[in-house]
Amino acid sequence: MTEILTIGHRGAKGYQPENTLISFQKAIVLNAHGVEFDVHICKSGELVVIHDFTVDRTTNGAGAVADLTLQELKKLRIEGQQEIPTLDAVLTLFDKKHLINIELKGSHTAELVCDCIDRNVKNNRFKYSNFIVSSFQREELERVARYNSNIHIGVLTQASVEQALEWASKFKAKAIHPHFSLLTAENVALAHQKKYQVYTWTVNEISDIQRVKKLGVDAIITDFPDRI
Numbered sequence: 109m110t111e112i113l114t115i116g117h118r119g120a121k122g123y124q125p126e127n128t129l130i131s132f133q134k135a136i137v138l139n140a141h142g143v144e145f146d147v148h149i150c151k152s153g154e155l156v157v158i159h160d161f162t163v164d165r166t167t168n169g170a171g172a173v174a175d176l177t178l179q180e181l182k183k184l185r186i187e188g189q190q191e192i193p194t195l196d197a198v199l200t201l202f203d204k205k206h207l208i209n210i211e212l213k214g215s216h217t218a219e220l221v222c223d224c225i226d227r228n229v230k231n232n233r234f235k236y237s238n239f240i241v242s243s244f245q246r247e248e249l250e251r252v253a254r255y256n257s258n259i260h261i262g263v264l265t266q267a268s269v270e271q272a273l274e275w276a277s278k279f280k281a282k283a284i285h286p287h288f289s290l291l292t293a294e295n296v297a298l299a300h301q302k303k304y305q306v307y308t309w310t311v312n313e314i315s316d317i318q319r320v321k322k323l324g325v326d327a328i329i330t331d332f333p334d335r336i
Contacts, residue, residue, distance in 0.1 A: 113327035114336040115209055116140040117310045118159060122331035126166065127157045128190040132201050140333035142207025144242075144309070147195055147221060148214030152177040155195040155220050159213065167192065174214065195224055204234055209262065209307070209329070212243040218251035225259055236260065240307075242285050246275065253279040262307055269295040276304050283307050285329075288320050296323045 119131025120138055127145050135143050146159045150173055163169045163176065167184040181192045195210070202208055210221055221241060228234045241252050242262035252261055260282040265272040269291070272284040283305035286295075291308060299306050309329035311317050317335060320328060328336050 110326070112321060112325060112336065113141040113207060113307075114139070114333050115207065115307065115327050115329045116143040116333045117329045117331050118145055119143055120331065120333055122312065125187045125190050127159060127193070128186055129193050129197065129201065130190060132198060135333050136201065136206075138333040141327075142209060143202075144209035144211060144329050145198065146211045146213040147217050148173040149217055149220060150178050150181055151175055152179070154178045155217065155224065156181060157193050157195055157198050161214065163192070195221070199224075199228060199233075202234075202238075204238055206238060207240065207327075208234075208238055209240050209242055211264070212241060212245060212248040212252075215245075215248075218243075218248045219255060222252060222255045222259055226256065229258075240282060242283075242307075249275065249279050249281075265290070269299070273299060273302060273304065277302070283326070285309060288316055291320060291323055291325070293323055296325060300324070 116135030118126035120134035124131035124134045132143055145157050147155045150156050162172050167186050169184040225239050236258045240260040240262045242264050243249050244264045261279050262283040262285045263272045263275045263281050264285040266287040269286050276284050284299055285307045288308045288311045296306050305326040307327040308320050308325050311328050311330050312332055
């Protein structure tokens with residue numbers, strides 16, 4: 109049986125503040141095969157790693173990520189100590205042993221993320237196979253597919269495996285990324301029959317982890333990498 113990949117959700121969110129360098133370092137310590145995280149473009153044009161469209165929930169600041177410069181974002185603190193990292197800073201923690209799942213959260217992030225991946229592959233720090241770019245947003249997935257066919261695509265869904273499979277066909281995706289509650293033996297088998305991998309999220313309870321393992325998923329995205 110093929111080994112199921114363990115992917116740390118926003119690093120190791122169950123143990124450290126989400127989408128911070130210490131969270132990603134914790135995922136490595138817990139032997140995750142890789143990590144998943146979200147990117148937005150800030151006002152000054154850099155890609156930053158944060159889930160929400162605003163900084164309100166996770167930092168001591170307020171406002172939309174898109175309205176704040178990197179210099180302004182760097183002044184904010186997550187749980188008193190951690191900074192919002194840039195994509196470049198996060199990538200320095202990883203190497204060719206790891207899988208990096210970049211979720212395009214903000215609008216118009218596709219091209220910049222593709223450029224970043226291309227640059228790191230050309231510098232021989234990573235291979236294209238180290239990356240999978242995922243999104244709920246059809247437009248962003250379309251941009252990735254047009255931009256560089258070497259970059260693997262994952263189709264996120266929390267509503268319909270069937271729709272995810274349709275999009276996967278259109279964008280020549282590597283995987284679908286359905287919420288674990290959507291999974292059945294039948295739709296996992298169908299995805300595999302169509303040659304798509306199944307990366308499911310966010311699976312934290314032991315009973316749910318055991319269930320999706322039995323269904324034969326290819327990767328489990330979790331806040332607790334040591335539970336897989």
